Amino acid sequence: EAAVTQSPRNKVTVTGGNVTLSCRQTNSHNYMYWYRQDTGHGLRLIHYSYGAGNLQIGDVPDGYKATRTTQEDFFLLLELASPSQTSLYFCASSDPSSGNTLYFGEGSRLIVV
Amino acid sequence: AQKVTQTQTSISVVEKTTVTMDCVYETRDSSYFLFWYKQTASGEIVFLIRQDSYKKENATVGHYSLNFQKPKSSIGLIITATQIEDSAVYFCAMREGYQGGRALIFGTGTTVSVSP
Numbered sequence A: 001e002a003a004v005t006q007s008p009r010n011k012v013t014v015t016g017g018n019v020t021l022s023c024r025q026t027n028s029h030n031y032m033y034w035y036r037q038d039t040g041h042g043l044r045l046i047h048y049s050y051g052a053g054n055l056q057i058g059d060v061p062d063g064y065k066a067t068r069t070t071q072e073d074f075f076l077l078l079e080l081a082s083p084s085q086t087s088l089y090f091c092a093s094s095d096p097s098s099g100n101t102l103y104f105g106e107g108s109r110l111i112v113v
Numbered sequence B: 001a002q003k004v005t006q007t008q009t010s011i012s013v014v015e016k017t018t019v020t021m022d023c024v025y026e027t028r029d030s031s032y033f034l035f036w037y038k039q040t041a042s043g044e045i046v047f048l049i050r051q052d053s054y055k056k057e058n059a060t061v062g063h064y065s066l067n068f069q070k071p072k073s074s075i076g077l078i079i080t081a082t083q084i085e086d087s088a089v090y091f092c093a094m095r096e097g098y099q100g101g102r103a104l105i106f107g108t109g110t111t112v113s114v115s116p
Helices: none
Strands: A004-007 A010-013 A019-025 A031-038 A042-049 A065-068 A073-078 A087-094 A108-112 B003-005 B010-014 B019-021 B024-026 B032-039 B045-052 B064-069 B074-079 B088-096 B110-115
Touching: A004 A087, A010 A019, A019 A031, A019 A087, A019 A108, A031 A073, A042 A065, A042 A073, A042 B088, A073 A087, B003 B088, B010 B019, B019 B110, B024 B074, B032 B064, B032 B074, B045 B064, B045 B074, B074 B088
Parallel strands: A010 A108, B010 B110
Antiparallel strands: A004 A019, A019 A073, A031 A042, A031 A087, A065 A073, A087 A108, B003 B024, B019 B074, B032 B045, B032 B088, B064 B074, B088 B110
């Protein structure tokens, strides 16, 4: 069974604060993704990666940085958090060997006050 | 640019009946892949079913099936014999087949409520 684990599951921070969301996958997948989910917008792609050290820009990258340190670990960084970044964040992994089907983590809820 | 549109925001059905939800997509690629995902009340997002653009046969998995109408750029999801646990948000997604990117683009979702 595919496994993608996110932490923290819930986070509250203040405007201007620094937040790191972590994602680890044990699927041996090459591709990893960060999405945000907001009411009325569905899932929107922030950043993604083809492998360790690689980073690709998604559709809503402003205000976010990401880093892929290993094949397993993908981090999303908010260096100056703003209330507009209050959202539910999902990490996912995929690989051609699995038909490029995305396997999602449990989600991380971030509130910026 | 690719785009996925789900116009139905919510659908209510009675248990054991069939529900159909729509999805249209835009792409300039001749090769692409279409997916449906389900998000449960707990927030978990799970893969349901997939259609490859080059396949003419509609995909079927369990009580999920697809209505793939390529000329209309449409990929509908059909759930037969619905159960209470089918109540969820259903997302349509697409991946273009070009080598440069493998990310999925999602629609905004359709909420399905199944009542007894």
